[in-house]
Amino acid sequence: MMLGITQKDKDGWVVLELSGEIDMATGPKLRQTIVHRVQDGDTKIVLDLSGVDFVDSTGLGVLIGGLKRTRSHGGDLRCVGLTEPLKEMFKLTGLDAILSKENKTPEDIEGFSHD
Amino acid sequence: MMLGITQKDKDGWVVLELSGEIDMATGPKLRQTIVHRVQDGDTKIVLDLSGVDFVDSTGLGVLIGGLKRTRSHGGDLRCVGLTEPLKEMFKLTGLDAILSKENKTPEDIEGFSHD
Amino acid sequence: MTKGITLEIPAKAEYLSLVRAVVVSAAGLDPAVEDQRIEDLRLAVSEATTNAIRAHANLGSDERITIRCGLGDDRIEVEVQDRGPGFNPEELKEVGPLNEPERLQYEGGFGIPLMRVLADEIQIDSADEGTTVQLVVYIPPSS
Amino acid sequence: MTKGITLEIPAKAEYLSLVRAVVVSAAGLDPAVEDQRIEDLRLAVSEATTNAIRAHANLGSDERITIRCGLGDDRIEVEVQDRGPGFNPEELKEVGPLNEPERLQYEGGFGIPLMRVLADEIQIDSADEGTTVQLVVYIPPSS
């Protein structure tokens, strides 16, 4: 299983649509993508996880790393589209409190236009 | 992976909606179902395979056995809803010629009402 | 062959779907392998494992079946090894070619002919101590 | 524990998804196991295997990781065995409980705490020759 990453720009946010699994094999690819975008000055990043059916602790590490990296550059990282197993995982690890912000779709995030 | 079998009666045909895989583990369940229906006098049987994503040679054996059993009692056995891998498999083994009869849905079979 | 994975299962039909899941996962590790070839391998390995399970029917359940799966640069190799009584593949009853209506008088005997059609290479080594079937599917060179 | 399956993989991250597929297949053999518990086991075993792969980082690639999976009447047991340098689970740095905001200053150290939450039983046996993590998930009695 691979991790697919499709990048879109929307209302000042970078949306990364992810599909597959985020683990030790695929995490580095996501980390790199985030690092590059922040280097390019794109510090407001949304991860659309609706196509992701597995995140392990390595994946969590990548998300936390991305959160810290974007925030330290004045931006933010949000996760939307969590499937049930991922919600469970985020709850177990306390990540839900800071990462998902109750957002359900990219459109629910402030600054996103509804079109 | 199990094999699910849902039975329906329709216009004098017994429709068995199958889901899962037909192999050495699950084949006996299908064989028994067919045997019982023929014993009950239901000799015109349609297998709806649209939910089946794997049939091996044991499964083929069950289909051929069912065909012979129904025909020897004056009935017939038809297969509909074949997915691509199954079509391939049926072609390889010559089963397509006698089992599927170009039927795509139960409705395409003569004697079926369109509702 | 690059060193790959080894799977041991009890000789029971209920483990067939797990074997197929492993083969599909292993073959999927190389993105160059086409879906159709993964399907071919899935069915071929399933047939070989079915025969192995049948061959164990009269053995104690401790005797397990071993499936080895290796990904090389240009090929996937899967080996199915049983500890059954063995057989002589040359002496198999000729049941007519696949794909002929008369063939359908038999409800069995599809396994090995199917494996031959599905795999790019097949080798059967059988002796009194057991049988090993090796199946090879080629991977197209990634461009 | 009923005799189950054994899987050997090279210590490479790309095999993690295959290990998960095997665990899901094996647990699914018993219809009494609920989907949520299969998810729990999938993640817990993945964490244990991730640690095993990391522990092999400095070993030759011939040294493989062994995953054993057994289904009993009332439990699924999965054992992940590596040949890494071992560690002392008692001496793990305390990184605070899961589920506390301060916890997020660390990007790692989630693995073992997660396993403890997800599995009904966990046993870690570690020595210089390697580590074996045993994870148990209970199966509710089928009514």
Ligand SMILES: Nc1ncnc2c1ncn2[C@@H]1O[C@H](COP(=O)(O)OP(=O)(O)O)[C@@H](O)[C@H]1O
């Ligand atoms: N692994 C094996 N061990 C012993 N005998 C085998 C094995 N594989 C195949 N055979 C023998 O070869 C015959 C033909 O096999 P196959 O073509 O797969 O058809 P089928 O299994 O339906 O009979 C089997 O009936 C069996 O006698």
Ligand SMILES: Nc1ncnc2c1ncn2[C@@H]1O[C@H](COP(=O)(O)OP(=O)(O)O)[C@@H](O)[C@H]1O
């Ligand atoms: N199988 C193992 N072999 C050697 N050391 C291990 C093993 N599993 C865990 N450890 C040690 O325990 C530490 C904590 O593991 P864990 O809670 O999974 O978090 P992480 O792997 O993210 O550090 C690891 O950093 C490692 O030092």
